[in-house]
Amino acid sequence: MASPQVESHAQLHIFFLPYLAVGKMIPIMHMARLFASRGVKSSVVTTPGNVGSFAGNPEIDVLTIKFPSEEAGLPQGCENAETLTFPDMLPNFFKALDLLQHPFENLVQTHHPNCLVVDELFSWANASANKFRIPCLGFSGISYFSQCIIHNLLRYQPFKGVSSDSETFLVPGLPDEIRLTKSELSPFEKREGPKALMDLVDKIDEAKKGRYGIIINSFYELEPAYADYFGKEMGIKHWHIGPLSRYFASDDNTGRESSIDVSSCIKWLDEKQPESVVYVCFGSFSKKMRAAQLHEIAIALEALGQNFIFVVKEDNDDWVPHGLEERVHGQGLIIRGWAPQNQILNHSSVGGFLTHCGWNSLMEGVSAGLPLMTWPLLAEQFYNEKLITHVLKIGIEVGAKNWIGKEGDYKDVAIIGSQHILKAMKFVMVGEQGRDMRKRAKEFKELTRKAMVEGGSSYSDLNALIDDLKSYNV
Numbered sequence: 313m314a315s316p317q318v319e320s321h322a323q324l325h326i327f328f329l330p331y332l333a334v335g336k337m338i339p340i341m342h343m344a345r346l347f348a349s350r351g352v353k354s355s356v357v358t359t360p361g362n363v364g365s366f367a368g369n370p371e372i373d374v375l376t377i378k379f380p381s382e383e384a385g386l387p388q389g390c391e392n393a394e395t396l397t398f399p400d401m402l403p404n405f406f407k408a409l410d411l412l413q414h415p416f417e418n419l420v421q422t423h424h425p426n427c428l429v430v431d432e433l434f435s436w437a438n439a440s441a442n443k444f445r446i447p448c449l450g451f452s453g454i455s456y457f458s459q460c461i462i463h464n465l466l467r468y469q470p471f472k473g474v475s476s477d478s479e480t481f482l483v484p485g486l487p488d489e490i491r492l493t494k495s496e497l498s499p500f501e502k503r504e505g506p507k508a509l510m511d512l513v514d515k516i517d518e519a520k521k522g523r524y525g526i527i528i529n530s531f532y533e534l535e536p537a538y539a540d541y542f543g544k545e546m547g548i549k550h551w552h553i554g555p556l557s558r559y560f561a562s563d564d565n566t567g568r569e570s571s572i573d574v575s576s577c578i579k580w581l582d583e584k585q586p587e588s589v590v591y592v593c594f595g596s597f598s599k600k601m602r603a604a605q606l607h608e609i610a611i612a613l614e615a616l617g618q619n620f621i622f623v624v625k626e627d628n629d630d631w632v633p634h635g636l637e638e639r640v641h642g643q644g645l646i647i648r649g650w651a652p653q654n655q656i657l658n659h660s661s662v663g664g665f666l667t668h669c670g671w672n673s674l675m676e677g678v679s680a681g682l683p684l685m686t687w688p689l690l691a692e693q694f695y696n697e698k699l700i701t702h703v704l705k706i707g708i709e710v711g712a713k714n715w716i717g718k719e720g721d722y723k724d725v726a727i728i729g730s731q732h733i734l735k736a737m738k739f740v741m742v743g744e745q746g747r748d749m750r751k752r753a754k755e756f757k758e759l760t761r762k763a764m765v766e767g768g769s770s771y772s773d774l775n776a777l778i779d780d781l782k783s784y785n786v
């Protein structure tokens with residue numbers, strides 16, 4: 313017999329439209345599954361080349377629209393942001409995203425969803441929703457904290473007049489004293505870049521105001537001051553329903569290529585002592601790390617003398633220190649390709665996480681109660697780092713100082729030496745100094761659990777959102 317909850321929400325049908333990049337598709341996939349578990353009909357709309365990212369989840373429908381590579385002047389097969397060279401192909405990619413509007417609306421006309429949940433980059437989706445008289449909710453996939461920072465950077469432009477890239481300046485108006493340097497800012501916030509991209513930033517900002525509301529992959533207790541600030545300062549309706557990946561931590565299967573299968577990886581972890589493994593992964597940006605940098609990380613991992621899992625996306629092994637894999641046999645695991653990150657982070661043998669501060673990775677690490685070593689690379693990751701190290705104090709900076717995406721030239725960024733990496737790893741994994749941080753990080757595991765169970769902040773916000781959408785559709 314169906315549960316009463318399932319019956320009561322059965323009439324709601326949501327179309328989810330994710331941006332075509334793994335860090336955006338994963339949380340939307342989790343969100344679609346979460347809504348489906350509450351009896352909502354969930355359909356993800358994507359392009360044929362990205363269907364694989366949603367496969368294996370029978371509770372959601374996946375509908376496709378053709379990706380207009382040719383019309384947008386993109387090479388065939390370039391259907392995902394990870395296949396782009398930044399930033400030269402980006403304007404064409406966004407042109408292709410704009411061209412998706414017409415086929416998307418054809419699908420809406422055929423399938424009659426009564427709500428849209430779209431990535432913030434689809435600024436045209438408000439117009440589509442208006443055409444069909446249904447609400448359009450936005451999703452950016454990032455924290456309240458970073459959205460508040462971005463909002464105030466665009467509003468006050470506090471970096472103007474700061475002469476050097478390394479000089480710190482205050483981001484005004486925030487609940488905490490947050491300082492940044494120009495080298496940590498995205499070109500979008502600095503407004504340095506091709507006009508087409510700056511216009512896009514304006515369009516996204518404008519579209520945000522026209523959304524029915526915004527869904528946030530976070531939970532209230534993690535960033536209460538910023539959730540409140542977001543609501544009051546930006547005046548946008550919002551619901552926090554995260555951490556989305558936590559709902560599916562044990563059966564996350566993205567079907568991506570890897571040098572190890574999930575069960576072998578878990579078996580390897582089962583043989584290790586509690587909290588003895590340091591996990592190192594740079595998300596979908598691992599492939600942007602230069603061989604010389606991976607080499608320094610490997611030296612630090614060996615010197616630490618703890619167990620480790622190091623995830624790399626390199627095609628060759630130029631970076632591997634001579635004889636490393638023989639020396640660390642049994643103690644260290646190098647995963648080439650895609651790691652089952654969610655399962656790894658939630659294994660009791662893992663004691664710390666060195667991360668690039670992508671918001672999904674941070675939510676996964678925080679909800680697993682892990683202390684963090686932060687190594688942001690680009691996007692809003694430097695802002696996320698400040699939340700972890702300055703506000704929550706559950707992580708320590710490795711010392712990355714520059715956005716690696718600068719004019720597409722990653723060579724600009726200095727290599728961080730193994731001694732700096734080792735210092736952060738020791739602090740987090742074994743050092744007496746890191747004891748309080750480890751304790752604080754553990755408390756977030758329980759806070760997350762409480763937010764997600766009946767009566768908790770995320771659980772209640774999800775219910776409130778579903779009720780709101782149902783009443784919209786009455």
Ligand SMILES: O=c1ccn([C@@H]2O[C@H](COP(=O)(O)OP(=O)(O)O[C@H]3O[C@H](CO)[C@@H](O)[C@H](O)[C@H]3O)[C@@H](O)[C@H]2O)c(=O)[nH]1
Nearest residue numbers: 335338453454595596650651653654670671672673691692
């Ligand atoms: O080997 C891997 C590598 C990654 N992941 C998963 O892939 C996702 C990666 O997401 P995230 O950590 O957010 O990294 P990015 O893909 O870099 O995320 C993009 O999207 C995020 C959410 O909008 C932003 O916070 C980032 O700055 C932006 O780079 C996470 O769920 C990971 O668990 C794996 O499962 N295995």
